[in-house]
Amino acid sequence: MTARVGRKKTTIYDVAAAVDASVSTVSLVLNGDWSRYRIKEETSERILKTARELGYKVNLRARGLRLSKSGLAGMILPHYRNRFFADLAETFELGVRKRNLCPIVVSTQRDVEVELKVASTLLAQRVEFLFIAGVADPAALNRMCDEASVPCVNVDLPGTGAPSVVSDNRAGALLVTQKLIDKVRATGKSANDMLFLGGVAGEYATDNRIAGFLEALRQAGVDPRSDMVSCCGYRPENSSSAFRAYVERHGKLPSGLFISSITTFEGVVRYSVSTATALDCAVGCFDWDPFAADLPFTVAMLRQDVESMMEIAFNSLTTERQLARDILLVPPILERA
Amino acid sequence: MTARVGRKKTTIYDVAAAVDASVSTVSLVLNGDWSRYRIKEETSERILKTARELGYKVNLRARGLRLSKSGLAGMILPHYRNRFFADLAETFELGVRKRNLCPIVVSTQRDVEVELKVASTLLAQRVEFLFIAGVADPAALNRMCDEASVPCVNVDLPGTGAPSVVSDNRAGALLVTQKLIDKVRATGKSANDMLFLGGVAGEYATDNRIAGFLEALRQAGVDPRSDMVSCCGYRPENSSSAFRAYVERHGKLPSGLFISSITTFEGVVRYSVSTATALDCAVGCFDWDPFAADLPFTVAMLRQDVESMMEIAFNSLTTERQLARDILLVPPILERA
DNA sequence: GATCGTTGCTAAATCTATTTAGCATCAGGC
DNA sequence: GCCTGATGCTAAATAGATTTAGCAACGATC
Structure with missing residues (x-):
């Protein structure tokens, strides 16, 4: 079979000419309601056969134009x-x-x-x-x-x-943060050292996630401090250095870490790998990725439905x-x- | 502004009627070659203005039909x-x-x-x-x-x-395998214990990657054995259990591991995490993923260009x-x- | 006064498919 | 002989653009 770039395509006119019928008949037959329009079965079969032989394929753009839907x-x-x-x-x-x-x-x-x-x-x-x-x-x-x-x-x-x-960013963040707090306390640490990392303040999703995060803290009797939230944007480099800054400032990892997006997570992992720091804290992430799910520490992941x-x-x-x-x-x- | 679902769209006919010109003129003007067709600037401006006012947007399907290109x-x-x-x-x-x-x-x-x-x-x-x-x-x-x-x-x-x-699966696999062999030998291990994991035998990509893998071994003076290649398909579960089987059979990790795809990699990581086995060997992967690139061990990754x-x-x-x-x-x- | 050139447009064909109204024919009934 | 109804189609309009050939009007030229 040779390439036939540029050859003209078969239309219902070609089919009509070939079987010596009108285009309307051809159209009716090809659209399946030949019986409703009382077209003889023999005619319809001839048309179908010829259409197949000529390699007719409907032009959806012409149909779309006629029907005014694309x-x-x-x-x-x-x-x-x-x-x-x-x-x-x-x-x-x-x-x-x-x-x-x-x-x-x-x-x-x-x-x-x-x-x-x-x-x-x-x-x-x-x-x-x-x-x-x-x-x-x-x-x-x-x-x-x-x-x-x-x-x-x-x-x-x-x-x-x-x-x-x-x-539901807020409800999701609330839920994960509650899990994190439970885990933090189960290991004898303090929920006062939790960190929300990532996103951009003022953005719809970020603001709602922060609201959920803070609400969970309050519910657990923790008074939120401003250094518990670090909106460092989405780029891995940014979250990497923001996390590094946090750790240096506090001299230790947060007890629980809420990560706002998968790329933020990437940055945290990059930090952890490059500094050989085990992520020895409770981690939650508002996003899901199969690789992240298989990392050598447990992460509570929120997968959007x-x-x-x-x-x-x-x-x-x-x-x-x-x-x-x-x-x-x-x-x-x-x-x- | 209220929703106007179902309202009819403006056509060049509407514009033509509004400015009392012919559709041809409108079309000429809207397509930018009004000067070539000697249409007065004033006329063209009137048409343009009216078209804008009526919210005219070309119907690409009609145009496509006429021009026979979509x-x-x-x-x-x-x-x-x-x-x-x-x-x-x-x-x-x-x-x-x-x-x-x-x-x-x-x-x-x-x-x-x-x-x-x-x-x-x-x-x-x-x-x-x-x-x-x-x-x-x-x-x-x-x-x-x-x-x-x-x-x-x-x-x-x-x-x-x-x-x-x-x-170029073969050349890529050859290159990565060479790197792996170098690394294996640099750490004093033997290139006789290398493993190719993943893919499906008989598939174009897999076969070529295996060919490159084996060629690199031969070049390094290693005689390939059949247990150096494990085509376990693409699903993480499969590579996870195939890798587990290999390790149990040999009583140790391979010295160098060539992974044929990112999902195969996922399975290996899953095995490593679930069994708390550090992947203490040279690892290469024919595929790239940002998370995989940040894992706590170095992986030679091939990224398709x-x-x-x-x-x-x-x-x-x-x-x-x-x-x-x-x-x-x-x-x-x-x-x- | 015939021809030519220029200007500023328009009519009409075209692209391919859908769909409705209706034409032509014939049998049957009264 | 006329009407009805069934049968088996087709003509023509339509969808919304593009594009070419050419018309009409007017001044200039020979």
């Missing part, structure tokens, strides 16, 4: 490089395929320009709905969707212009729910404790 | 859950956007049915080219592309129906190169040694 569903997310976003993408694809649509997932590397450009491309492609995940400010994208009359939903980070499905989140997100695409614009909280799952 | 570029890959595939997807998207197309990346979970179905959907959407990554047998997909006259390229695993871009691979893949889409159907080998990068 068969495409879009999702925007920052990247695929951690399990949360990878799972989001795969779960989205699965759900979209189940609805007989074709998924378009595009990563934007957290670049606002790219986010805007990608969104407008997807809307110009007339996606039937758009999932917006991990975008710092979804408002602008929500507005674009609104103008294009395309239903959309915010995932992971909430926005006011559409329904939002978000992990991607499946539930996506199911809820798909359900929020109906008109009424589009208008409601709720923030729907999904509790994360404690993976290991 | 503006879409497709890629299918197994999943996003390791850095190699995640990087492939992101690099693909970048390259596609640079060419002013819209990327459609779809994961298939290594399910042949899904691969076929997704490929035919993408072809029916008239993607302008298709990247096929990590598919065990690309031949069928290559044939579909050929029939649809869509250029395609196989990445990661080669196929005979299109050009293929593949990591995704950027080069994708650049070569994009270049292989021209007609001549489509016909050539070469296998293009890209050396992987030694990440840490």
Whole structure:
């Protein structure tokens, strides 16, 4: 078989000409409702056979144009490089395929320009709905969707212009911190030396996680101090040096360590490896990664409940729910404790 | 701003009616060559202004139909859950956007049915080219592309129906194994006790990696034995138990361990953690992961050169190169040694 | 006064598929 | 002989763009 780059594709017109029928008949037959339109079985068989012989494949873009629906569903997310976003993408694809649509997932590397450009491309492609995940400010994208009359939903980070499905950061952090406190006290240490590491103050997720962390401390009778929280951003280098600074300042490890994201965790491990410091303290992490889960010390990991989140997100695409614009909280799952 | 789900979109006809001009004029103006067609600047400005006011956005599917090109570029890959595939997807998207197309990346979970179905959907959407990554047998997909006259390229695993871009598994394995042997001998141990772990015998990548592994041994004067290679598949559980079996059989760790994939690595780490066995041997891995790179022992990691691979893949889409159907080998990068 | 050139547009074809209204034919009933 | 209903299709409109050929009007040129 030789490559036939550039050859023209078979259309229903070609099929119609070949069987000497009208395009309408061909269309009806190929779409399966020839009996409803009283087309003879023999005719329909001839058409089907010829279509197969000519290698006819429907042009979904022409169909989409006629029907004014594209068969495409879009999702925007920052990247695929951690399990949360990878799972989001795969779960989205699965759900979209189940609805007989074709998924378009595009990563934007957290670049606002790219986010805007990608969104407008997807809307110009007339996606039937758009999932917006991990975008710092979804408002602008929500507005674009609104103008294009395309239903959309915010995932992971909430926005006011559409329904939002978000992990219950506060409840999750509360839960893990309680576990950590139990463990700290079980080993005879003090919950006064706990540390929250990572994230960016002022960010939705970080603020809620901190709130949960502090609440658990208060519930345990600990009075939170400002040096119990170190928002050092997401880059491993930053958490590495922030953690080092903490240890040097206090002359010891914290008794319990709450790590706010997987990349923050990376930095902590890097510190531990490079300084040959065993992480001899209770550790919890708001994120999950198979490698991190196999590290030589126990980590209480919170895995975001991607499946539930996506199911809820798909359900929020109906008109009424589009208008409601709720923030729907999904509790994360404690993976290991 | 209220949601306007279902509202009709503005077309060039609406704009034409609003400014009392013909659709052709509107199209000409909106496509930027109004001066070539001698349309008055004033007219063009009126059209532009009105289009903006009406919120006109081009319908790429209509344009695509007319121009018989979709503006879409497709890629299918197994999943996003390791850095190699995640990087492939992101690099693909970048390259596609640079060419002013819209990327459609779809994961298939290594399910042949899904691969076929997704490929035919993408072809029916008239993607302008298709990247096929990590598919065990690309031949069928290559044939579909050929029939649809869509250029395609196989990445990661080669196929005979299109050009293929593949990591140089053999050369990479050779290099890492040499490093391992050096390290083994430097610590006074014997290169006779090395182990290749993971992969599936008969698979392209595995076979080539084993070939490189064995060649390095021979070059170092070691006579390979069959118990130096354990193809236990990709699942962490399998490599965990295979490694355990090896250690029990020999009563000690191998002197040097060549791990064939990141999930195999996961299993080894899991074994090491669960049995509290320090991995006190030279370790190399044909794959890269940030967490694995930070483990408390040095691992020589081979990172596939995704950027080069994708650049070569994009270049292989021209007609001549489509016909050539070469296998293009890209050396992987030694990440840490 | 015929021709030419320029200006500023527009009509119409095209891309491929869907879908509704309706045409043509024939048998059967009254 | 006329009407009805069934049968088996087809014509034509439609979806929303792009693009080429060419029209109309007017001044300039020979």
